[in-house]
Amino acid sequence: MPKHGKKYRKAVDGTDLQLKLTVEEAVSKSLSSAFAKFDETVDLALGLGVEPKYSDQMVRGACPLPHGLGKTVRVAVFCKGEKEAEAKAAGADITGAEELVAKVKEGFLDFDAAVATPDVMALVGQVGRLLGPRGLMPNAKTGTVTFDVAAAVKEIKAGRVDFKVDKAGVLHAPLGKVSFGPEKILENLRALLTEVNRLKPSAAKGTYMKAMAVSTTMGPGYKVDPTVIRKFIEGGA
DSSP, X not given: OXXXXXXXXXXXXXXXXXXXXXXXXHHHHHHXXXXXSSOOEEEEEEEESOOTTSGGGOOEEEEEOTTXXXXXXXXXXXXXXXXXXXXXXXXXXXXXXXXXXXXXXXXOOOOSEEEEOGGGHHHHGGGHHHHGGGTOOOOGGGTOBOSOHHHHXXXXXXXXXXXXXXXTSEEEEEEEEGGGOHHHHHHHHHHHHHHHHHTOXXXXXXXXXXXXXXXXXSSOOEEEOGGGHHHHHTTOO
16 A cells, blocks of 8 residues: 555545545545645546547547646647748747757657647658657647647647547546636536547447546545536536
8 A cells, every 4th residue: 555645644534535426526625635835737537438459449639628727838830831930820839840850859859749730740750759658749639730730739728638548448637727726627627528428439338437536636536426427517516
């Protein structure tokens, strides 16, 4: 069993972490138990009834959050010609094609998200092994391979979360900062769950959203009763 510090133990004192809560209760308890000196991130762990090893059951996408993520995002855009000016005007931090790929090969990875136009994806593929493990590889499924670079950059800058179910069938995603308060976190969560629900694979059988927990960076995870998730998505209390 891992040992927890005094602050963690104080935060969970008298709390049954196995208790299944409503979505609102889980968010409220998670925020109230945050104890770090910094503004912790609120995180979602969502267990899905899918088999990710099968391509037709992979759940992957992106969702603009109503209140963003509460952090500055540096965006790199792999593009050429007039698209560079378009990307810069939209707020891109770094742009380029051959020269940007060369910088990445040399170890430059000082950005949090990447967008690419389809015509330079062959170039970007040369650094796929560097970008992929860091979650930086542009992908059409998440809207980051597009000629509409301005829209993609603005969406990422405004606060968009990219998500992908892992090998165990669990989807992890940030929901914002503790300082947002419960109302904004709940609105971000509803937007994300709505998009994940929309992406339910037709090949998935049985219960789709099987388990859910909300936590902060340093805090405990509060479990949600999976039977209330659909009602929450639809706007019910």
